[in-house]
Structure formats: structure tokens, C-alpha cells
Amino acid sequence: MTRYTVVLVAELDGVAVGFCSVALEPVAGLQAGEVDQLFVDPDHGGRGVARLLLTSVADQARAAGLLRLTTHASWRAVPAFERLGYQRVEVETVDLDGVPLTRVQMTTQLD
Secondary structure, rough: OOEEEEEEEEEEOOEEEEEEEEEEEEEEOEEEEEEEEEEEOOHHOOOHHHHHHHHHHHHHHHHHHOOOEEEEEOOOOHHHHOOOEEEEEEEEEEEEEEEEEEEEOOOOOOO
16 A cells, blocks of 8 residues: 555644644655645644654654655744754745745755
8 A cells, every 4th residue: 555645643632733744755746755734733832743743754754765855834834844954945935826925945854
């Protein structure tokens, strides 16, 4: 069975407090190793949820034989990715249903 994307959900007392996904193979416009989504409930921010999710995503990617992760982070998410060793590649602006969205392409090497 091929797993193209892994989605991880962080729970606290049975309630979802965040999620993150990574493409393990190219799928639906994503490249292998692309962290497509990272969300943490604002009520649970600053408690290590993003760190737990991104560390777990990296573990999944390593197990799939990937050597690098990339993402297109919102400005708000950039510090969380930087704390885990992601480097800024470039600032980019994309059109999202007629609304310009500025984000930061970032990457990290997996050990």
C-alpha cells in the first residue's frame, strides 16, 4: 500500500489541538517532502504542539527515505519553522482566489 501523504493530528484529552501533513511522494501538485499544512489551535499555542507535529512529520519523512523537507510558510508560521532548523529560501506571493498571499518558501535537511 502506497502512502502519498501523512496527516498527523495532535490531541489533548481527546480533543484535536493541531495537525500537520507532509507529502511522501509527489501528489496533487505537491513535491515529495513538502509540508503542506501546519495548524495549531490558538488556545494551545506556545506549548510545543508545532514542535511535536513538525518533529513527527520529519520522522515520517526520514522513514520514507526523504532527505529534505520544504514548505511555503505564512509569515506567522515562519518562527516555528526556523526554531526547528528550516532556512528561508525566498519570499513569494501567490494568488489565492483573487487575493494575494505572501509566504516564505523554506527548507531543511533531514539527518
